[in-house]
Amino acid sequence: MATIFLYLAAGLMLGSIPACSLGGDLLSIHSPDNHKIFALLRQLNTIPPQSCLNDRNDFKFPWKRGTITQMQGTQRTCFHHLMLQQIFELFTTEHSRAAWNRTVLYQLLSSLHHSLERLDGTEDESLACPYLISLVRKYFQRIRDYLEERKYSPCAWEVVRVQIARRLLLV
Numbered sequence: 001m002a003t004i005f006l007y008l009a010a011g012l013m014l015g016s017i018p019a020c021s022l023g024g025d026l027l028s029i030h031s032p033d034n035h036k037i038f039a040l041l042r043q044l045n046t047i048p049p050q051s052c053l054n055d056r057n058d059f060k061f062p063w064k065r066g067t068i069t070q071m072q073g074t075q076r077t078c079f080h081h082l083m084l085q086q087i088f089e090l091f092t093t094e095h096s097r098a099a100w101n102r103t104v105l106y107q108l109l110s111s112l113h114h115s116l117e118r119l120d121g122t123e124d125e126s127l128a129c130p131y132l133i134s135l136v137r138k139y140f141q142r143i144r145d146y147l148e149e150r151k152y153s154p155c156a157w158e159v160v161r162v163q164i165a166r167r168l169l170l171v
Helices: 002-015 032-043 049-055 065-069 073-091 094-099 102-120 129-149 154-168
Strands: none
Touching (some): 032 102, 032 154, 073 102
């Protein structure tokens, strides 16, 4: 009986270790940083997404969840860093400050900055990074073009917010 208790306790302890400490090469959605970023993105919601159904757009995200989970550790870290960097750049614009609650927006930017600082120490020069940089930048350029085309309307920002929150679940 004592042996079973020890195995259960060991399993509980191993299960409570944050994912990022097991390899150090990937801060996954299970990290406190990503949970906070995701929660702050949800708090930015100012209008019901249902009212923006006519504004929906496919920004042609270049990967599926399975593709990202099959990436090597360094590639995933590079991808994660690039995604957070582009999200940070998108939400630091004047148009973004005009669209969102500034308190929540600044908390989001602070969390993104903190995550980027943590990833800066783990970033490695990988052969896949130039390819990833190109794909991620093109994806976010389509988002910027969409926002400009829609004149940075509240619905356009809402569509972008939802898309980015969904993509954050992949990294």
